[in-house]
Amino acid sequence: MSIFAEIESLEQRIQSILAESGSYSSVDDFVRTYTDTILDVLGSFSRSELASINIDDVIESAIQASSDFINVNMKNEIQSSIDDVLTRTTTFYQSVGVELPGLKDAINRTDDIAEISKLFSTNLASMREELREGTKEVMQSELAQGLFNRSDLEELIFQYTDGKAHYARTNARLIVSSYNRIGREQVRESANLQHGFYYGDARVNTRPFCLRCIGKVFTLQDIEQMDNGQLSPVKIYAGGWNCIHSWLWVDPEWDEELASNINTDPVVPVEEDSLKIKVPSAN
Numbered sequence: 001m002s003i004f005a006e007i008e009s010l011e012q013r014i015q016s017i018l019a020e021s022g023s024y025s026s027v028d029d030f031v032r033t034y035t036d037t038i039l040d041v042l043g044s045f046s047r048s049e050l051a052s053i054n055i056d057d058v059i060e061s062a063i064q065a066s067s068d069f070i071n072v073n074m075k076n077e078i079q080s081s082i083d084d085v086l087t088r089t090t091t092f093y094q095s096v097g098v099e100l101p102g103l104k105d106a107i108n109r110t111d112d113i114a115e116i117s118k119l120f121s122t123n124l125a126s127m128r129e130e131l132r133e134g135t136k137e138v139m140q141s142e143l144a145q146g147l148f149n150r151s152d153l154e155e156l157i158f159q160y161t162d163g164k165a166h167y168a169r170t171n172a173r174l175i176v177s178s179y180n181r182i183g184r185e186q187v188r189e190s191a192n193l194q195h196g197f198y199y200g201d202a203r204v205n206t207r208p209f210c211l212r213c214i215g216k217v218f219t220l221q222d223i224e225q226m227d228n229g230q231l232s233p234v235k236i237y238a239g240g241w242n243c244i245h246s247w248l249w250v251d252p253e254w255d256e257e258l259a260s261n262i263n264t265d266p267v268v269p270v271e272e273d274s275l276k277i278k279v280p281s282a283n
Contacts, residue, residue, distance in 0.1 A: 200245030
């Protein structure tokens with residue numbers, strides 16, 4: 001198998017893992033259990049009692065019943081995704097003679113992961129608080145007259161809860177993709193790799209920055225001069241926010257094809273789509 005076929009196999013699987021991290025079953029289970037618990041508790045009251053129930057207590061019951069899906073199950077799914085990413089990355093580098101002992105521990109010691117983990121906890125806390133307040137408003141509106149139409153209320157609460165669950169889905173993707181990106185930076189430092197291969201497809205909405213870089217090998221010096229106009233450093237964040245492309249750190253001596261794809265164009269300032277970026281010239 002050629003080096004590019006191996007890179008393609010690695011990157012496609014990692015992209016698949018990252019995509020799956022935004023659709024964990026645990027989040028769906030959380031939404032369903034939260035909604036069902038509220039409806040079941042409300043259903044235990046008579047119509048005459050509904051107007052005077054303590055809505056905060058009902059919501060707290062739902063949070064308690066569903067919290068493990070986020071606090072335990074989702075975190076287990078995240079950990080499984082991270083382990084899969086790191087195992088596949090390690091296997092690729094072993095195939096070219098690079099050993100990476102203790103990669104996960106090295107990632108966990110970085111300040112970046114500490115910050116992302118803190119952000120993860122903060123965002124989930126925000127989700128719970130917004131969910132609590134928003135659900136309360138929905139219930140107060142529907143129950144003000146002592147009315148309880150289960151199907152109508154189920155739809156309202158489910159839709160609201162599913163919307164707020166984007167916090168969990170987004171943060172799951174964030175933390176898995178962060179381990180991937182920061183892990184690659186740890187690989188670069190550990191193996192002293194001085195070249196990066198820019199991987200990904202060109203699509204209709206691909207950024208001009210990425211179009212200039214896809215399929216090429218760049219020196220670390222060139223990469224550190226680059227600017228995507230959005231999010232730095234480029235060696236971590238590639239093309240910027242939600243970029244689907246990635247750097248794979250390589251040694252051109254591994255393969256003649258890699259060596260033949262080394263960029264020789266200078267990195268220059270360019271203005272594209274109202275963004276000021278620094279990329280290899282188009283010459």
